Amino acid sequence: MAAILYIFLLLVPSGNDTQALMYFQKGTDAYQKADYRQAIEQYELAMQQGYASVALYYNLGNSYFKTNQIGRCILNYERARTLAPRDPDVQFNLQIAQLFVVDKIVVPAPFFLFKVWSDVKSYLSSNQIGVTALLFYILTIGVIIARILIRKSSVQAFARYATSPLLILFIISAFLFVVRVNDDLSTKEAVVLVDKVAVTSSPAQDATEVFALHEGVKVRVTDSSGAFSRIALPDGKVGWLLTSTIEVL
Amino acid sequence: MMKPTENIKRLLRFRAILFSAIIWTTISSAQPLTVSMSVDKTSLALNQQLVLTIDLSGEGANSIAAPELPDMGGYLALLGSGGSSQSIQIINGRMSVQKSHTYYFMAVKEGTFQIPPIKVNYKGNSYESNSVTINITKTAAAPAPSRQQSPQSVSPEAGMGDDLFVRAIVNKRRVYQNEPVIVIYRIYTQVNVSSYGISKLPETSGFWAEDFDQGQPPTRDEILNGKKYVVADIKRVALFPTSPGNKTIGPLGIDCEVRVQSHRRTNDIFDSFFDDPFFSRTMKKSIFSKPVEVEVLPFPSEGRPASFSGVVGDFKLDANIDKLDVKTNEAVTLKIRISGTGNIKILPQPQVSIPSDFQQYEPKVTESISRQGGVISGSKTFEYVLVPRFPDEQKIRPIEFSYFDPQAGRYRTLFSPEMIIRVTKGAEDFVSVGPGLSKEEVRLVGQDIRFIKLTTPSLRSIGYRFYTSFAFVALAVFPALLLIGSIAYRNHLEKLSGNVAYARSRRANRMAMRRLSKAKGFLDEKTQKQFYAEASHALIGFAADKLNLPAAGVIATEIEEQFKHHNLDESLIMQYIQLMQVCDYQRFAPATVSKQDMENLYQQANEAIVKLEKAF
Numbered sequence: 001m002a003a004i005l006y007i008f009l010l011l012v013p014s015g016n017d018t019q020a021l022m023y024f025q026k027g028t029d030a031y032q033k034a035d036y037r038q039a040i041e042q043y044e045l046a047m048q049q050g051y052a053s054v055a056l057y058y059n060l061g062n063s064y065f066k067t068n069q070i071g072r073c074i075l076n077y078e079r080a081r082t083l084a085p086r087d088p089d090v091q092f093n094l095q096i097a098q099l100f101v102v103d104k105i106v107v108p109a110p111f112f113l114f115k116v117w118s119d120v121k122s123y124l125s126s127n128q129i130g131v132t133a134l135l136f137y138i139l140t141i142g143v144i145i146a147r148i149l150i151r152k153s154s155v156q157a158f159a160r161y162a163t164s165p166l167l168i169l170f171i172i173s174a175f176l177f178v179v180r181v182n183d184d185l186s187t188k189e190a191v192v193l194v195d196k197v198a199v200t201s202s203p204a205q206d207a208t209e210v211f212a213l214h215e216g217v218k219v220r221v222t223d224s225s226g227a228f229s230r231i232a233l234p235d236g237k238v239g240w241l242l243t244s245t246i247e248v249l
Numbered sequence: 250m251m252k253p254t255e256n257i258k259r260l261l262r263f264r265a266i267l268f269s270a271i272i273w274t275t276i277s278s279a280q281p282l283t284v285s286m287s288v289d290k291t292s293l294a295l296n297q298q299l300v301l302t303i304d305l306s307g308e309g310a311n312s313i314a315a316p317e318l319p320d321m322g323g324y325l326a327l328l329g330s331g332g333s334s335q336s337i338q339i340i341n342g343r344m345s346v347q348k349s350h351t352y353y354f355m356a357v358k359e360g361t362f363q364i365p366p367i368k369v370n371y372k373g374n375s376y377e378s379n380s381v382t383i384n385i386t387k388t389a390a391a392p393a394p395s396r397q398q399s400p401q402s403v404s405p406e407a408g409m410g411d412d413l414f415v416r417a418i419v420n421k422r423r424v425y426q427n428e429p430v431i432v433i434y435r436i437y438t439q440v441n442v443s444s445y446g447i448s449k450l451p452e453t454s455g456f457w458a459e460d461f462d463q464g465q466p467p468t469r470d471e472i473l474n475g476k477k478y479v480v481a482d483i484k485r486v487a488l489f490p491t492s493p494g495n496k497t498i499g500p501l502g503i504d505c506e507v508r509v510q511s512h513r514r515t516n517d518i519f520d521s522f523f524d525d526p527f528f529s530r531t532m533k534k535s536i537f538s539k540p541v542e543v544e545v546l547p548f549p550s551e552g553r554p555a556s557f558s559g560v561v562g563d564f565k566l567d568a569n570i571d572k573l574d575v576k577t578n579e580a581v582t583l584k585i586r587i588s589g590t591g592n593i594k595i596l597p598q599p600q601v602s603i604p605s606d607f608q609q610y611e612p613k614v615t616e617s618i619s620r621q622g623g624v625i626s627g628s629k630t631f632e633y634v635l636v637p638r639f640p641d642e643q644k645i646r647p648i649e650f651s652y653f654d655p656q657a658g659r660y661r662t663l664f665s666p667e668m669i670i671r672v673t674k675g676a677e678d679f680v681s682v683g684p685g686l687s688k689e690e691v692r693l694v695g696q697d698i699r700f701i702k703l704t705t706p707s708l709r710s711i712g713y714r715f716y717t718s719f720a721f722v723a724l725a726v727f728p729a730l731l732l733i734g735s736i737a738y739r740n741h742l743e744k745l746s747g748n749v750a751y752a753r754s755r756r757a758n759r760m761a762m763r764r765l766s767k768a769k770g771f772l773d774e775k776t777q778k779q780f781y782a783e784a785s786h787a788l789i790g791f792a793a794d795k796l797n798l799p800a801a802g803v804i805a806t807e808i809e810e811q812f813k814h815h816n817l818d819e820s821l822i823m824q825y826i827q828l829m830q831v832c833d834y835q836r837f838a839p840a841t842v843s844k845q846d847m848e849n850l851y852q853q854a855n856e857a858i859v860k861l862e863k864a865f
Contacts, residue, residue, distance in 0.1 A: 020708050031701050051708035059701040093698040102638050127715040134724050141728040145735045181716055196606075196639065212605040214639060 020049035024056055031059065036066040054084040061093065070100045071193035071215040078191060078218060078249050085122050101216035107234045126180045133177040136170035188221040190231070190246040197246075199239035203228035210239045221248065282307040284316070284378040286367055292384045296414060296539065299325060299354040301364070303378065306347040309371045311335055315350050316369045324362040324385055325354040328500050328537040329449070355539055356385040412439035415483075415503055417451070417538040425546045427561035427592060428655040429459070429487040429625060434501045434538055437471070437478040441508040443531060447484065451538070452499030456488035457592060461620045487625045489561075489592045493547035500537040507532050548653055554662045556600065557651040562591020566599075566650045568665035576675040580636050585648060585665070588628035593618045596629045599650050604643045606672075608636040637672040644669050750797040757794030758862045761787045765855055772847055778839055780847055784854050785832035788825065791858050795865055805829050817864050825857045 027042030043060040046052075061076035077094040084090060109115075124132065143166055147159040192213050200207035203225040213219070222238070223230035229243040282305065289300040303316055315333065331351030338345045362385065367378040413436075420431040436445065466481040483503070490496055509532050548559070567586040575581050583603075587596055593616055603609050610633070618627035637643060648665040715721055745752045768783035792808045793800040796815075805826050812822045831850060835842065 017708055021705070024705055024708070028701060028703055046708075047711065050711055052711045053705040053708050055702035055705035056708065062698055062701050065698050089699045089702070096693055096696060096698050099693060127713075130715045130721065134721065138724065138728050141732050145732055148735045148739045177716070184714070196641075209605065 017049050017051050020046045020051040023049070024059075027059060027063070031063060034066075036063045039063040040067065052079075052083075054080045054087060054090070057083070058087070058090050058093070061090075061097070065093070065097055070097060071191055072247075073097050074101070074216045074218065075191040075193070075247055075249065078189070082249060083125055083127075085125055097216070102214035103217050105217070105233055105235050121176065121179060121183070124176075126177075126184050129173065129177045129180050133170065133173040136166060136173050140166040140170045188248055190219055190221050190229075190248045192217045192219065192241075192246050194245045197241050199231065199237075199241050201239060203230070203240040207240070211237060213241070219246065221246070282309050282313075282369075282371055282374075282376050284367060284369055284376045286364065286378040286381055288364070288381050288383060291382065292386070293356050294386050295356050295359055296416075297356050298328070298414075298536070299356060299383065300331070301352045301354060303350045303352075303367055304347060305349070305369070306345065310346045310348045311337075313348070313369055313371055316367050318352065319365040319367060321354070321364065322362055324356065324358045324360060324383075325364075326357045326539060328353040328355050328539075329502065353535075353537060355537065357539065359385045359387050361385075412478075413437070413442065413505060413507065413534065413536060415501060415536050415538045417498065417501065417541050419498070419541055419543065422542065423544045423546060424490060425561055425653060425655045425658075426491070426493050426548055427489050427559055427595070427653070429489050429592070430456075430498070430543055431623060432484075432486050432488060432498060432541070433482050434484040434486075435480050435482050436503065436505075437473060437480050438505075439476065439478055443506045443508050445483070445503050445505045447501065448504040448535060449500070449502030449537070451486075451501045452497075453486075453488055455492060455494075455496045456490050456498070457595070459487040459489065459592070459594075459618075459620060459625050461485040461487065461623075461625075485623075487620075488543075489595075490543065490545040493545045496543045496545055498541040498543060500540050502535060502537050505534050505536065507534050549658070552660055554649075554651040554660055556649045556662065557653070557660060558597045560591060560596060560652040561655055562589055562652060563654060563656075564589035564591065564650070564652050564663065566648070566663040566665055568648050568668070570645070570668050570670065573669065574671050574673070575637060576673050577637055577640055578675055580634050581670065583633040583635060583645065583668075585631045585633075586628055587630075587650060588626075590624045590626040591652070592625065593627040593629055598631060599648050601631075601633065601648055602646045603633070603635060604645070606637060606639040606641060606643060608638055610634050637670065640672050640674040642669060642671055753794040753797055754865070757791050758858065760794060761791035761858050764790060765851065765858070768854075769851060772844065772851065774842075774844060777842060777847065778836065781832045781835040781839075781850075784850060785829065785836060787858070788829050788832060788854055791861070792825070792829075795861070805833075815865070817861070821857070821860055821864065824853070825861065828854055828857055 023042045023046035027039045027046065030036075030038035030042055040060065040063045043056060043063060046056055047060070057076045057080035061073050061080060064070075064073035064076060074094065074097050077090055077097060080087065080090045081094065110118075140163070143159045143162045146155055147163070150156070150159075192215055194215060196212055196214050198209045199211050199213055201210050202208075217233075219231040219233060221229050222232050224243060225240075227242055227244065228240045229246065230238065230240050231246070232238045285304045285306075287302050287304070289302075293299055305313055305316075315330075318327070321327075329352075331353055333348060333350045335346070335348045338347075361382065363380050363382045366380045369376050415434055415436045418433045418435055424430050432451075434451075436442075463482075463485060466483050468479050468481045471478050471480045484501065488498065548557075565588050567584075567588075569584055571582045571584075583601070585599055585601070587599070596616075598612065598614070613632040613634075614629065615632075616627060616629040618625065645668040647667050649662060650664075651660055651662040653659075654661050745755070764783055764787035768780050768787060771777075771780035771783060773780075789803055789808075790800055792798075792812070793803050796808065796811045798807070798811070808829070809822060809826050812825070813819075828850065832854075834840075
């Protein structure tokens with residue numbers, strides 16, 4: 001059984017691309033010498049190999065911060081956060097970076113149950129919750145198989161006690177996993193990368209400006225039409241802006 | 250014992266019965282209903298008051314509602330109702346009921362006019378009153394014959410006609426909507442009014458009323474129609490009509506205390522002394538002003554600006570900003586002031602397009618209204634506090650304000666100049682400890698970001714999602730298959746342990762083959778006996794296992810019968826039985842057989858078992 005699991009884990013692409021790792025190392029060296037532009041260049045090259053990690057996004061965010069590019073800085077911190085939602089470094093630096101965003105979007109404190117729910121949802125990244133759900137799934141089935149096949153009374157007793165907790169854990173994690181996958185597929189978040197962008201009431205150049213957004217604001221992309229994207233803010237404001245002014249996480 | 254309250258209740262009930270009985274008997278024998286109309290004077294001057302009394306008496310007089318007043322043909326204007334009075338008399342057991350309604354009118358048109366009879370309906374019958382002819386003259390000369398006769402014996406009532414009245418004086422009768430009509434209520438008197446009080450405020454529905462500030466009104470002399478009056482402006486009000494059409498400003502009612510001197514002919518020295526107001530007696534008198542008709546014109550639709558919101562008058566617009574060079578997060582104040590004459594209260598908040606880079610708050614609105622000097626004027630100030638959040642050159646577009654100028658009869662639009670605010674970046678680079686930061690955020694201000702991560706555990710493909718990978722699907726499917734397999738295996742085990750026949754049947758082939766291979770080991774002339782014994786065992790054992798018969802003592806006929814019972818092929822059964830018999834024969838009465846014969850038998854036995862296994 002363990003051997004089979006091991007084989008499957010080997011099938012997960014770890015993708016330790018040596019080229020990308022080399023760029024990462026070069027970028028880190030440049031950062032340590034305070035050559036932040038060089039660091040950005042190297043980290044971006046690493047990403048162009050098609051590979052990324054929490055550390056790569058985080059370091060790239062730091063480099064952009066040091067060069068006062070707050071939009072790209074927040075974009076990369078947010079990307080790091082989707083991979084590692086509880087990384088304290090990422091959280092701290094993202095908070096610092098958000099101080100430099102001009103727009104302060106004030107959202108009234110949600111009802112505490114909603115807050116608990118969103119905290120629970122975002123405690124693990126979608127990959128982590130997927131692995132967790134799978135683990136509980138395999139354990140639950142393992143215990144059930146043991147009950148079926150092994151007649152030894154000690155094994156039977158253990159398996160009988162273990163089944164229901166494991167089944168409950170599996171159901172909870174599977175539910176969270178389904179919700180997360182659904183969120184992943186349905187919501188698209190983006191960060192404003194230009195100094196200032198006018199958000200208009202309709203997807204047209206001459207449309208009336210509803211409000212303006214500045215670099216570093218995270219928005220939810222809800223629709224697109226031509227060169228325009230429809231965005232929504234956490235405080236409920238919606239409008240259209242040029243898709244070229246934002247970048248999706 | 251009875252409680253006192255109950256006693257009283259009883260008494261009251263008894264009284265009520267008695268009373269209704271009396272009314273019932275008297276009404277049944279009452280006089281028929283009569284209606285009559287009377288006026289206090291038949292000849293009067295313009296603007297003088299007329300009191301009209303309608304008397305109802307007889308049967309049903311007290312149950313008839315106030316009669317409907319006839320059309321006065323424009324000669325008389327109704328000032329108000331004086332109410333009704335009722336009297337019930339019971340003489341010698343006969344009750345007579347009389348009810349009178351009093352109305353106050355004012356003469357508004359000269360000429361002779363017959364007040365048509367008043368009709369009332371009671372129990373299906375119609376009753377009519379008499380008609381009254383009145384004569385309205387232009388001057389006040391007519392109703393004064395009594396005064397001409399003897400000025401000394403002026404009766405107080407007669408004096409009220411034209412020596413005490415109130416006029417509503419309007420500055421214009423044709424106004425635009427929202428253009429004020431200034432109404433002055435002026436009291437004219439030739440008698441000594443010691444005090445007065447407003448008993449009825451004018452009805453001004455359809456107007457926005459703005460009272461002028463007024464203390465104790467000064468009195469002065471004025472000559473009207475050749476007579477000298479003491480006049481006082483007791484009330485001044487600006488009325489802003491709220492919608493177009495013909496409107497009526499209702500009458501103002503005033504209660505006056507009039508001093509009436511006791512006129513005596515003597516030229517006694519004491520007379521002048523007793524002429525002192527202190528010793529005179531006072532009389533109460535109610536007077537009403539005439540209602541005023543005003544024509545309210547709608548706003549012309551021609552040339553109406555988009556920013557027009559119904560403001561009428563004459564206005565000025567000022568807008569200024571306290572500083573034009575600011576740093577980010579420094580507050581600036583934009584002040585917009587609209588001043589002039591007109592209805593200040595309805596001045597709308599001007600449309601200000603503030604760039605979205607500014608954090609803006611609700612404006613502070615202050616208004617001051619002056620109600621002096623015959624016009625309503627004042628100003629309204631809107632103060633906006635703006636906090637620029639972003640360095641840029643910010644433009645505040647001209648503020649537009651439109652109003653209607655009733656003098657010129659056209660619209661006017663005012664613009665403020667465009668204002669440019671230069672916003673420069675504040676001292677702190679980016680960071681602003683402003684009101685927008687939470688406590689937690691303030692704690693972070695001035696801190697540097699944390700250092701980079703020097704190593705990365707592993708790189709993953711960008712956009713890699715575990716749940717879309719093959720591994721995920723495989724790990725999800727594989728345990729499910731395992732579970733199904735193990736359930737099937739357990740079922741199989743249960744069948745084996747719980748059903749001997751099934752288990753024997755499953756094992757039959759294996760056991761037979763094992764015995765046959767054992768027989769093969771004896772495939773030699775010398776071990777002929779053993780060979781046939783083993784072959785026999787294999788054949789009988791197989792059949793016994795398949796049929797679940799005890800292996801010992803099973804006989805060929807029984808096997809044959811059972812096989813037939815299972816609907817097996819006849820020839821196959823025959824072959825099998827024959828093989829069994831050959832084996833038995835060779836076991837117990839061995840004949841010389843060649844090795845070839847033994848081999849043939851082995852082959853045949855093998856085939857027969859395989860065929861039977863398939864057939865079962």
